[in-house]
Amino acid sequence: MRLPLSSLLIILLFSGAVYGADSDAESRIKALEEALSDQQKTINELKAQKEGGRLRLIDISLDALFSAGGSTEGDESLQSLQGGGHDPRKRGFTVQNVELSLSGAVDPYLKGEAHIIYFLDPLEGETVVELEEAFMTTTSLPYGLQLEAGQFFTEFGRINPQHPHQWHWQDQPVINTRFFGPDGMRGPGFRLGWLAPLPWYSEFHVGMQNANGETMASFLANDELFGERPIGNRPFVQRDVDTMKDLVYLARLDNSLDLTQNVTAKVGLSGLYGPNATGEAGETGIYGADLVIKWRPGYQERGWPFIIWESEVMRRDYKADAVYDDSDPANVIDLKKETLRDWGLYTQLLYGFSPGWAAGLRYEYATGSRDSVGGRDNDPFRDDRTRISPLLTWMPSEFSRLRVQYNYDRADHLDDEEAHSVWLGVEFMYGAHAAHAF
Amino acid sequence: MRFIYALLMLSIFSTASFAEVNVVATLPWIGSVAKEIGKEKINVAVLVKSGQDPHFVEAKPSMIVAAKNADIIMYNGLELEIGYLPLIITSSRNPKIQPGQKGNLDCSISVNVIEMAKTDLDRSMGDVHASGNPHYHLSPDNVLKAAKTISERLSSIDGGNSDFYRSRFDIFEKGLREKMKEWDERMAPLKGKKVILYHRDMNYLMERYGIGVVGYIEPKPGIPPTPKHLQSLIEAGKREGVSAVLVNTYFERRSPSFVADKIGVKMLMLPIDVFGVPEARDYISLMDYVTNAVKEGLR
Numbered sequence: 258m259r260l261p262l263s264s265l266l267i268i269l270l271f272s273g274a275v276y277g278a279d280s281d282a283e284s285r286i287k288a289l290e291e292a293l294s295d296q297q298k299t300i301n302e303l304k305a306q307k308e309g310g311r312l313r314l315i316d317i318s319l320d321a322l323f324s325a326g327g328s329t330e331g332d333e334s335l336q337s338l339q340g341g342g343h344d345p346r347k348r349g350f351t352v353q354n355v356e357l358s359l360s361g362a363v364d365p366y367l368k369g370e371a372h373i374i375y376f377l378d379p380l381e382g383e384t385v386v387e388l389e390e391a392f393m394t395t396t397s398l399p400y401g402l403q404l405e406a407g408q409f410f411t412e413f414g415r416i417n418p419q420h421p422h423q424w425h426w427q428d429q430p431v432i433n434t435r436f437f438g439p440d441g442m443r444g445p446g447f448r449l450g451w452l453a454p455l456p457w458y459s460e461f462h463v464g465m466q467n468a469n470g471e472t473m474a475s476f477l478a479n480d481e482l483f484g485e486r487p488i489g490n491r492p493f494v495q496r497d498v499d500t501m502k503d504l505v506y507l508a509r510l511d512n513s514l515d516l517t518q519n520v521t522a523k524v525g526l527s528g529l530y531g532p533n534a535t536g537e538a539g540e541t542g543i544y545g546a547d548l549v550i551k552w553r554p555g556y557q558e559r560g561w562p563f564i565i566w567e568s569e570v571m572r573r574d575y576k577a578d579a580v581y582d583d584s585d586p587a588n589v590i591d592l593k594k595e596t597l598r599d600w601g602l603y604t605q606l607l608y609g610f611s612p613g614w615a616a617g618l619r620y621e622y623a624t625g626s627r628d629s630v631g632g633r634d635n636d637p638f639r640d641d642r643t644r645i646s647p648l649l650t651w652m653p654s655e656f657s658r659l660r661v662q663y664n665y666d667r668a669d670h671l672d673d674e675e676a677h678s679v680w681l682g683v684e685f686m687y688g689a690h691a692a693h694a695f
Numbered sequence: 696m697r698f699i700y701a702l703l704m705l706s707i708f709s710t711a712s713f714a715e716v717n718v719v720a721t722l723p724w725i726g727s728v729a730k731e732i733g734k735e736k737i738n739v740a741v742l743v744k745s746g747q748d749p750h751f752v753e754a755k756p757s758m759i760v761a762a763k764n765a766d767i768i769m770y771n772g773l774e775l776e777i778g779y780l781p782l783i784i785t786s787s788r789n790p791k792i793q794p795g796q797k798g799n800l801d802c803s804i805s806v807n808v809i810e811m812a813k814t815d816l817d818r819s820m821g822d823v824h825a826s827g828n829p830h831y832h833l834s835p836d837n838v839l840k841a842a843k844t845i846s847e848r849l850s851s852i853d854g855g856n857s858d859f860y861r862s863r864f865d866i867f868e869k870g871l872r873e874k875m876k877e878w879d880e881r882m883a884p885l886k887g888k889k890v891i892l893y894h895r896d897m898n899y900l901m902e903r904y905g906i907g908v909v910g911y912i913e914p915k916p917g918i919p920p921t922p923k924h925l926q927s928l929i930e931a932g933k934r935e936g937v938s939a940v941l942v943n944t945y946f947e948r949r950s951p952s953f954v955a956d957k958i959g960v961k962m963l964m965l966p967i968d969v970f971g972v973p974e975a976r977d978y979i980s981l982m983d984y985v986t987n988a989v990k991e992g993l994r
Contacts, residue, residue, distance in 0.1 A: 655751075
């Protein structure tokens with residue numbers, strides 16, 4: 258019994274030794290691998306120590322738009338010809354827009370964003386500060402939903418929700434300044450977006466905002482804004498918010514398709530409804546359609562070449578209430594109920610032809626029906642207008658831009674019905690600025 | 696009618712793929728490596744085309760739709776996609792792929808990064824990346840590390856198939872290691888040669904094979920060349936005896952071919968990502984193509 262057992266032991270020992278020779282190499286490889294991965298860990302740790310993985314609390318950026326130029330129209334007339342609050346609108350220099358943007362993650366559920374803008378009033382030279390936007394966006398609601406709440410631009414069309422530095426041209430389309438006032442339509446409220454579970458991009462928005470204030474030109478507006486830009490030259494009527502009917506409602510549908518690998522189209526339909534400043538029965542509906550088509554070829558250098566064709570058409574039904582005021586017997590105001598209809602469009606083509614360079618052409622038209630008090634031809638915000646604007650842009654880098662734009666204007670309210678203007682614009686941006694939507 | 700049919704097919708496809716993991720990869724090489732590891736267990740959608748400069752991509756709505764349906768989004772990291780990826784992730788409203796979630800994978804977390812900033816940076820230096828050179832995928836060692844990260848993450852979000860992903864990674868590793876030997880042999884004679892690059896996008900390749908970089912067509916990262924800079928580059932190229940000017944296919948050819956002519960060397964156009972040329976069908980064939988072309992060009 259003893260012998261076999263010991264021989265078995267010896268065999269076991271030997272086989273162990275033989276196996277050991279093989280496993281020796283293997284275990285050395287294993288050990289080497291482990292040592293290597295340990296080293297890698299140390300490298301990563303050292304790397305982490307050096308970089309420290311930053312805690313990103315708030316991204317800050319500043320974007321400044323300035324312009325210089327001149328026009329055949331004087332400064333007074335430019336205030337209505339260039340109806341946008343951030344348009345170049347003074348012979349000499351204009352501080353169009355200096356925008357401070359702050360954004361960051363609030364917590365695991367929300368993102369925060371604020372844009373504060375500064376500019377100089379072109380006539381008075383006074384510094385103006387505006388809370389352009391300040392809102393939160395949810396990041397993890399189910400069913401493709403996203404809620405935004407706070408103070409924000411109304412999601413109508415393409416130009417209105419964008420900040421001035423996103424515009425390819427230096428001024429706002431005429432029709433936007435007519436419907437949405439000098440600073441674009443924005444206000445406190447909320448907006449709910451739903452990304453539909455479809456194979457293509459389809460987003461539906463509904464929103465609700467206050468109807469009053471200087472950024473709600475076609476709705477309740479305020480005394481001061483309506484005093485400067487009365488719609489149809491009607492008197493301002495102060496209205497209180499009594500029911501949900503006294504707020505502004507938005508609906509928007511956005512669809513996008515890649516027509517080819519290099520061509521993408523986006524189509525939007527928007528509608529707005531709310532009360533207006535002409536009296537208790539005054540109400541406004543604004544409807545619009547927008548289309549953008551972008552071509553970006555498979556081979557691009559620094560994002561060039563590209564073609565962007567962008568158009569919007571919109572209509573406003575402004576139901577003005579009747580007004581009767583005989584407090585001043587010399588000047589009795591007696592206006593009937595009527596619906597002032599306005600519509601207009603812009604279409605613009607921008608061609609990025611060589612890295613850093615782009616050339617564009619924009620055509621605009623605006624008109625209306627039913628007279629303003631004093632005649633529609635004399636109303637700078639309701640008359641027939643055509644504007645043609647060629648543009649040349651040079652971007653030394655992603656963060657700076659030089660533009661030169663010529664505006665040919667044909668407007669009934671002007672003395673000789675024509676105006677010529679040339680604007681040279683400079684823009685610079687620094688800081689951490691979030692990417693823009695398509 | 697045909698349109699409705701196409702819609703129907705699309706919706707059938709999107710439901711048929713229910714059991715598989717939906718992967719969205721920003722760059723073609725990431726998609727290629729992920730597919731090698733996930734094979735039929737995953738669907739891969741790639742956002743950026745190989746001819747596009749990955750620094751300058753616009754977030755298209757279709758990318759948001761892809762991200763909305765993703766179980767995981769895999770990206771290069773090191774700030775390369777900073778101009779569009781955050782917008783895509785936020786707009787997708789997809790809780791699975793938000794930063795910090797399992798479905799948000801930065802492929803650079805385990806790679807060895809070169810050219811990390813040693814001093815403070817600002818934008819007067821061009822498009823600089825403080826955390827190092829982001830174009831790490833022309834280093835096969837780094838791609839192996841990224842592949843491991845990808846297989847581990849796939850195992851973590853799709854536990855039922857973790858053995859599959861592990862074994863696929865082992866196969867990928869074996870194949871890549873064999874190829875690495877081949878590439879090492881091929882490139883060994885080039886050690887000590889010098890080149891001029893357009894952008895800092897092939898530095899990992901040069902570093903691995905001991906090829907010196909004398910200068911760049913861009914005076915600063917992302918900044919277009921000036922005549923003065925090109926002149927000094929030509930002088931440096933002659934002085935240092937460079938063998939070629941290497942240019943990634945999506946850059947303009949005018950300045951690099953001017954510099955190459957003046958020095959009296961060839962300009963080589965190289966794909967930097969999968970599908971950059973038809974021969975580069977996946978990561979390994981890309982590296983095969985690149986190493987062959989560099990070897991031929993620097994001979």
